[in-house]
Amino acid sequence: MARKTGSHSEITGPRVRAEAQRLFARHGFAAVSMRQIAAAVGVQAGALYLYTPDKEALLFDLLKSHMEELLSAWAEVAPQGEPLAALETFVRFHIRFNLTRAEAVFLSYMELRNLGPGNFAVIEGLRRAYETELEKILIAGRAAGAFALPDTKLATLAIIAMLTGVNTWYREGGRLSLDTVEAIYWDMVRKAVGA
Amino acid sequence: MARKTGSHSEITGPRVRAEAQRLFARHGFAAVSMRQIAAAVGVQAGALYLYTPDKEALLFDLLKSHMEELLSAWAEVAPQGEPLAALETFVRFHIRFNLTRAEAVFLSYMELRNLGPGNFAVIEGLRRAYETELEKILIAGRAAGAFALPDTKLATLAIIAMLTGVNTWYREGGRLSLDTVEAIYWDMVRKAVGA
DNA sequence: AGATTATCTGAACATCTGTTCAATATCAAA
DNA sequence: TTTGATATTGAACAGATGTTCAGATAATCT
Numbered sequence: 001m002a003r004k005t006g007s008h009s010e011i012t013g014p015r016v017r018a019e020a021q022r023l024f025a026r027h028g029f030a031a032v033s034m035r036q037i038a039a040a041v042g043v044q045a046g047a048l049y050l051y052t053p054d055k056e057a058l059l060f061d062l063l064k065s066h067m068e069e070l071l072s073a074w075a076e077v078a079p080q081g082e083p084l085a086a087l088e089t090f091v092r093f094h095i096r097f098n099l100t101r102a103e104a105v106f107l108s109y110m111e112l113r114n115l116g117p118g119n120f121a122v123i124e125g126l127r128r129a130y131e132t133e134l135e136k137i138l139i140a141g142r143a144a145g146a147f148a149l150p151d152t153k154l155a156t157l158a159i160i161a162m163l164t165g166v167n168t169w170y171r172e173g174g175r176l177s178l179d180t181v182e183a184i185y186w187d188m189v190r191k192a193v194g195a
Numbered sequence: 196m197a198r199k200t201g202s203h204s205e206i207t208g209p210r211v212r213a214e215a216q217r218l219f220a221r222h223g224f225a226a227v228s229m230r231q232i233a234a235a236v237g238v239q240a241g242a243l244y245l246y247t248p249d250k251e252a253l254l255f256d257l258l259k260s261h262m263e264e265l266l267s268a269w270a271e272v273a274p275q276g277e278p279l280a281a282l283e284t285f286v287r288f289h290i291r292f293n294l295t296r297a298e299a300v301f302l303s304y305m306e307l308r309n310l311g312p313g314n315f316a317v318i319e320g321l322r323r324a325y326e327t328e329l330e331k332i333l334i335a336g337r338a339a340g341a342f343a344l345p346d347t348k349l350a351t352l353a354i355i356a357m358l359t360g361v362n363t364w365y366r367e368g369g370r371l372s373l374d375t376v377e378a379i380y381w382d383m384v385r386k387a388v389g390a
Numbered sequence: 391a392g393a394t395t396a397t398c399t400g401a402a403c404a405t406c407t408g409t410t411c412a413a414t415a416t417c418a419a420a
Numbered sequence: 421t422t423t424g425a426t427a428t429t430g431a432a433c434a435g436a437t438g439t440t441c442a443g444a445t446a447a448t449c450t
Contacts, residue, residue, distance in 0.1 A: 002427075002428050002429055002430095003426070003427040003428050003429085004427075004428060004429090007426085007427050007428070008426090008427080009426075009427070012427080012428095043427095043428075043429090044428070044429055044430070046428075046429070046430075046431095047427075047428050047429075050426090050427065050428080
């Protein structure tokens, strides 16, 4: 047996990444073997190396793609107007976007330590770029007198931590609708920044 | 070679737990082998099984001890008075306590998935008990008209996520003193709850 | 001093690890 | 229909994995 009927790299490649993301998120990077990923895809372990040079590169690829999609999704939505409206847009965007990609978000927070120094720096840079997007809003709002904040850097990290926390408990069909959750968090953030 | 001079279970036992915690936090539970832990303690792998029935039990022990110490440390500090003061006490306690035990906190958030269902339920129960401590304050404050909160459960989770986030960036000797950080976070929390 | 208990070694177990590669079957183009 | 590129297998590699246990040494008790 060798090449399988109907085999195409445009199909197998994405499936490898998808199964790897699912398994890494569920069990952790180190706890998942290449053979488990291969089995989930329906292929032998050796075939994975047509799609990644090694295991760490597979993780890095997932994290990098996620962060880039996060940044470009924000770029499409990012408002230019008044800081208060911009902050509300950010809060709702962050909650909604992260909930649709819970696995990738989980990985981005939990598996950074499995990256080598170079790869780590790349992901950290992308994360910092995202944080800067929020801080720009806070700085503008403070300059305009709309927000009362002792420290915009800390406020940035505090708000992002608070919003990302939604991922740990929100389940579709639960007690509160996504819209309600967004509204409640926006209410708390708005008050926290003194607006 | 067999028993070593000066060997005592009261010394080796704690060292096993300490090194395991250090290594698990640094590299992740699945990525650390029993032989690595043993080497860090200065002992052969087989000797670890005098102190734990298996690897998962070692992790469970660390998580359970941490959560119990967290709860009992809070019990010693927990104020009875007015909700606003109680909330400030909680905020400062959470930040300060968690920073002194960064490794254990990290483990408690990251390695839960490596526990079997029974052990998982125990830790989750302890975590919920801690969350309830905060929610009790929020409920009392809302009843007294001191806080304006649409949902105390969400506020509980939001506040804890925000405060725990400090662990990801705070470093001793950094830009801000611990006192300043506490004050800034307390300012944001106080405003967020509408007080 | 001798007997008992506590602590640790070192080898062994079966199985799993990431990765490489020659062989082979299918696909797409000429 | 032949040809070359593409996708996959399956075996192999050297080493690591969690765990057990008989044997050996040190500490402690009588």
